[in-house]
Amino acid sequence: xxxxxxxxxxxxxxxxxxxxxxxxxxxxxxxxxxxxxxxxxxxxxxxxxxxxxxxxxxxxxxxxxxxxxxxxxxxxxxxxxxxxxxxxxxxxxxxxxxxxxxxxxxxxxxxxxxxxxxxxxxxxxxxxxxxxxxxxxxxxxxxxxxxxxxxxxxxxxxxxxxxxxxxxxxxxxxxxxxxxxxxxxxxxxxxxxxxxxxxxxxxxxxxxxxxxxxxxxxxxxxxxxxxxxxxxxxxxxxxxxxxxxxxxxxxxxxxxxxxxxxxxxxxxxxxxxxxxxxxxxxxxxxxxxxxxxxxxxxxxxxxxxxxxxxxxxxxxxxxxxxxxxxxxxxxxxxxxxxxxxxxxxxxxxxxxxxxxxxxxxxxxxxxxxxxxxxxxxxxxxxxxxxxxxxxxxxxxx
Ligand SMILES: Nc1ncnc2c1ncn2[C@@H]1O[C@H](COP(=O)(O)OP(=O)(O)OP(=O)(O)O)[C@@H](O)[C@H]1O
Ligand SMILES: [Mg+2]
Numbered sequence: 228x229x230x231x232x233x234x235x236x237x238x239x240x241x242x243x244x245x246x247x248x249x250x251x252x253x254x255x256x257x258x259x260x261x262x263x264x265x266x267x268x269x270x271x272x273x274x275x276x277x278x279x280x281x282x283x284x285x286x287x288x289x290x291x292x293x294x295x296x297x298x299x300x301x302x303x304x305x306x307x308x309x310x311x312x313x314x315x316x317x318x319x320x321x322x323x324x325x326x327x328x329x330x331x332x333x334x335x336x337x338x339x340x341x342x343x344x345x346x347x348x349x350x351x352x353x354x355x356x357x358x359x360x361x362x363x364x365x366x367x368x369x370x371x372x373x374x375x376x377x378x379x380x381x382x383x384x385x386x387x388x389x390x391x392x393x394x395x396x397x398x399x400x401x402x403x404x405x406x407x408x409x410x411x412x413x414x415x416x417x418x419x420x421x422x423x424x425x426x427x428x429x430x431x432x433x434x435x436x437x438x439x440x441x442x443x444x445x446x447x448x449x450x451x452x453x454x455x456x457x458x459x460x461x462x463x464x465x466x467x468x469x470x471x472x473x474x475x476x477x478x479x480x481x482x483x484x485x486x487x488x489x490x491x492x493x494x495x496x497x498x499x500x501x502x503x504x505x506x507x508x509x510x511x512x513x514x515x516x517x518x519x520x521x522x523x524x525x526x527x528x529x530x531x532x533x534x535x536x537x538x539x540x541x542x543x544x545x546x547x548x549x550x551x552x553x554x555x556x557x558x559x560x561x562x563x564x565x566x567x568x569x570x571x572x573x574x575x576x577x578x579x580x581x582x583x584x585x586x587x588x589x590x591x592x593x594x595x596x597x598x599x600x601x602x603x604x605x606x607x608x609x610x611x612x613x614x615x616x617x618x619x620x621x622x623x624x
Pocket of ligand 2: 241242243265269364
């Protein structure tokens with residue numbers, strides 16, 4: 228069982244590469260689904276006028292050919308399936324605040340919901356062992372990061388807020404409802420959240436397990452795109468995901484020697500070299516700019532043949548887990564891979580059994596193993612591309 232995320236800046240070629248990967252895997256005999264997590268879906272378009280897509284399909288997973296399915300997550304549909312009571316409550320809240328029904332319906336799909344819906348489907352497929360490989364065509368980087376951070380955020384919410392809210396609503400709800408027009412959620416709302424949470428259980432471990440889940444960053448050989456790829460690399464590490472390849476797409480091929488493109492070619496070579504330097508411990512695959520748009524099964528086949536000539540896309544090309552807990556002599560340490568950062572950019576707080584690591588607007592709650600939760604942090608150091616945090620407790624000196 229494998230889950231492979233394809234992500235990167237807008238327009239770099241994520242959807243095309245995810246679709247081509249699906250085609251290759253299906254041809255190798257893996258039962259594969261390509262799921263689009265981008266609200267602006269274009270996965271169907273990548274298959275162009277595929278006969279299976281021309282007729283409007285009712286089912287969520289559309290079979291394209293033997294061993295290959297695609298799915299574009301439809302939030303409204305997923306909400307009906309998984310989320311009815313929560314959604315209805317939020318909608319009624321918005322309704323009372325004077326919004327008409329249609330607007331309330333739209334707004335009730337709050338940020339993060341698409342990602343949660345996608346995680347629900349993925350976890351369901353993982354539990355049912357329905358596919359050998361799940362390919363995720365992710366939204367541009369920022370949203371993909373929200374996607375991978377949701378399991379820990381939810382767990383945090385369930386541990387810290389949920390029980391409190393539920394008890395509060397039970398005890399104080401009837402009183403508040405008498406004096407205010409704000410509806411207090413009924414217990415089925417909480418039950419619904421609890422059920423949802425149960426359905427998501429385990430997905431965080433699945434995403435953090437490099438034997439199952441890896442991320443492939445798609446980029447183009449241009450300054451700003453490569454820069455964003457570096458940030459993305461670091462953030463995925465922060466969330467504990469293993470990156471096992473970087474794909475540089477739209478490289479001008481050698482044959483293109485028209486003088487007009489000469490400067491472009493040189494610029495590209497420069498950034499390819501930089502990328503090879505930056506991402507030295509993961510394989511870098513290059514894909515040329517094709518002479519035409521890559522749409523339809525044939526085009527995707529051609530791309531897959533270039534990208535995966537001799538390799539099986541389901542393999543793992545790096546096993547390195549970004550987090551390592553170790554015992555060295557009599558001290559414990561957590562080492563986190565956080566490349567391309569200076570120590571000023573990192574914030575660290577230990578709170579009971581969790582370590583909160585902040586980089587810019589992103590925050591990760593790292594659950595500490597029980598053996599470390601009662602120990603104090605005695606220092607943190609950024610060495611090379613790793614942040615090493617030491618722990619010691621009474622009696623350990
Ligand atoms: N190597 C390539 N050669 C020629 N055309 C390409 C190549 N890679 C991608 N394209 C074309 O570029 C366009 C954008 O690609 P794609 O939709 O895969 O990007 P994306 O990263 O998914 O974009 P978005 O961020 O909007 O989801 C498509 O029309 C695709 O056919
Ligand atoms: Mg896309």
